[in-house]
């Protein structure tokens with residue numbers, strides 16, 4: 131066990147490495163001198179994170195599903211030909227602007243994009259991305275008056291499910307933290323948005339960061355936390371500027387509750403709650419075994435309430451207008467929901483619709499299909515693919531789970547018939563292989579195995595390489611430690627099931 | 637531990653008593669129920685990373701790691717079932733696709749240390765998975781004299797790094813990179829000699845596959861050597877060690893398993909590696925006395941002691957007792973040190989007595 135001081139020093143190392151421009155023998159030595167953390171630990175931690183493990187300047191081009199469909203390979207070749215070194219990176223949460231690119235300073239560059247959209251101003255919507263910004267913190271004041279128990283009761287009535295992917299009822303986590311004997315508690319906001327196809331938290335951070343901050347403040351007040359940590363992905367440069375502006379105002383409004391911002395350093399897995407906590411503690415982002423859950427032993431081993439950006443953003447309106455009101459906004463499940471839509475549609479973007487809207491309704495909001503749709507991925511790479519026969523299925527937690535898929539982060543991607551499904555599967559598998567933390571064998575070996583086998587199939591058109599894919603996929607789901615490994619075979623499994631023709635001898 | 641929190645649990649239908657805080661593996665192990673493990677070492681906090689110990693716990697949808705899962709009153713556990721058999725078969729096969737295997741049997745290769753993965757793989761009918769060729773980096777320039785790392789045999793159980801941290805508190809090695817590139821590294825991939833490493837070799841001992849081996853030990857399989865339990869005589873701690881001999885030559889030293897002897901599976905750099913002197917041609921194997929001809933001549937212990945005591949008494953007679961001084965070796969036990977000061981004070985009458993580890 132590290133001493134308190136050693137722990138605090140350890141928490142600093144990633145930020146220090148970033149200021150140093152990345153991991154080198156010399157930078158590690160200097161960070162070691164400054165913090166006393168063993169050199170090997172600094173090295174091993176730094177080398178986990180792709181934004182700092184290879185110092186040097188280069189352009190980053192997304193190789194996520196949507197960006198690949200939009201010609202990211204070609205863009206990369208063009209830029210390389212112009213003498214710009216490029217690195218292919220995992221989904222940048224800019225799928226509506228595919229193919230997404232960041233310049234050497236992590237600033238967003240749009241090469242050729244379509245028109246994008248968000249739902250226009252509608253005061254009836256809890257998040258209302260297109261609406262005005264309210265900096266009064268009146269919901270926070272109201273929540274304070276009501277007291278913790280009443281607020282949790284409203285939350286329970288609202289039926290709000292965590293928007294980070296698992297859909298776990300929010301109020302359970304609040305009550306659970308509140309029930310802990312330990313008085314030192316934390317609220318963490320998960321702004322590490324990295325699930326391929328997902329870019330809704332980005333829009334909140336850009337357009338309504340105050341609502342999110344107010345939601346977090348209400349949570350901190352209710353569970354008795356003095357500190358809020360916001361873990362925002364390192365590639366979110368504009369988003370961070372917008373957030374910091376909003377924090378300037380929030381600071382006074384919510385004092386003495388403090389807000390801290392921590393940057394991600396390039397690792398999708400740090401969106402998983404316990405990996406995120408490890409990262410905040412200055413460690414490699416390897417998920418912890420659960421139990422204990424963060425609500426019991428989270429950040430610094432203290433009770434921790436973690437919410438996704440969108441979950442937090444729903445809270446002020448719920449406190450203001452009541453649980454019943456929020457619940458009724460949904461179609462098949464409670465509330466409204468931000469759906470991200472990209473791929474082969476005319477106006478990709480983020481649309482706030484009743485939870486349970488169908489694909490057709492969503493694509494309607496997004497200006498219609500582009501070409502002849504053959505498949506869609508309803509909730510990020512982790513949700514696999516569904517055929518168009520599911521176009522009327524309510525996109526909610528239960529219905530999608532029953533269909534063998536998941537709503538996840540509601541990052542919906544539409545694929546028209548110009549796409550080879552086997553190739554689409556390969557792109558998703560590249561993502562999982564790169565982003566596996568490597569801690570547990572089923573995921574570390576399985577993600578690489580499946581990617582290589584599908585690669586071979588795509589190259590040779592021979593089905594033999596896929597003979598044992600099902601066994602490996604089964605073990606990944608059964609044996610992996612965390613959600614990444616559990617679902618990493620989903621793209622292949624679902625595509626084989628729904629698009630058998632794409633996996634025949636060619 | 638106070639036994640106020642005792643209860644019973646059921647493993648494979650049998651009832652066993654257990655204490656709060658114990659893991660499924662600990663209860664099973666105590667009662668002779670076998671659960672395979674790879675990343676488990678009783679000296680370390682459970683990592684639950686290798687996944688070979690997964691068991692079924694009633695009420696849990698997912699399989700859970702026996703090495704980390706804490707028992708509860710009346711918990712029902714299954715360590716054998718069709719589901720667990722399939723899990724082991726596929727998981728071990730996956731390990732084999734990520735491991736150097738030998739030509740004939742296709743089983744994980746052995747390097748002279750027991751490869752526990754090989755033993756596990758021999759219990760299943762493996763699925764012939766294609767190799768994944770994971771790009772794990774080695775440390776080719778590492779010129780330390782004792783320890784070699786072979787990434788082709790590493791299963792990333794992190795026992796070595798956790799041992800170096802949790803037991804030795806040295807933190808010389810680390811997991812680095814991620815995903816299939818994950819490997820065992822030092823800061824800057826420097827030679828262990830240029831790190832905080834104390835060359836205790838404990839990482840070799842805890843490695844379950846032989847990915848870490850002793851550079852200078854010949855690659856002899858355990859069956860080919862004879863082991864002799866003895867006490868390390870480099871210092872007074874009294875660590876127990878096993879001498880491995882082959883054709884009457886000492887080829888390797890290991891520690892008895894954790895929990896078996898007082899050193900709990902640990903040795904230091906001297907005990908584990910400093911055995912070259914045993915067969916060294918310059919080693920003294922009998923007393924020698926320098927005679928008038930200026931040459932050293934073999935002698936008996938009685939003769940040698942007599943010559944030494946006469947010499948010392950001559951000095952004492954000529955210059956007084958305090959012209960003598962006694963230094964005892966750090967290799968002596970406390971009892972031996974006691975005798976040494978007795979010799980100094982009672983036999984020769986001087987307080988000039990010192991022990992080399994005292995400064």
Ligand SMILES: Cc1cc2nc3c(=O)[nH]c(=O)nc-3n(C[C@H](O)[C@H](O)[C@H](O)COP(=O)(O)O)c2cc1C
Pocket residue numbers: 291292293294295296297298300320321322323324325398399400401402403404436437438439441442612613614
């Ligand atoms: C592999 C993986 C990646 C995840 N990525 C994110 C993410 O980027 N953002 C997020 O909010 N939650 C993510 N989650 C879910 C979090 O673990 C956690 O459940 C969530 O942040 C809790 O907030 P909520 O209750 O508001 O949903 C991820 C989970 C897994 C297993």
Ligand code: SF4
Pocket residue numbers: 399416417565566567568569570571573574610611612613614615616
């Ligand atoms: S499932 Fe994958 S990402 Fe999750 S802990 Fe295991 S290796 Fe890491």
Ligand code: SF4
Pocket residue numbers: 783796799800804806807808809828832833834835836837838839840
């Ligand atoms: S020899 Fe000892 S100190 Fe050196 S790396 Fe191995 S466990 Fe750590």
Ligand code: SF4
Pocket residue numbers: 789790791792793794795796797820839842843844845846847848
């Ligand atoms: S070297 Fe051995 S102990 Fe270390 S991680 Fe690899 S297999 Fe485990």
Ligand code: FES
Pocket residue numbers: 672673674675676683684685686687688689690701702703704
């Ligand atoms: S021994 Fe339990 S997971 Fe490795």
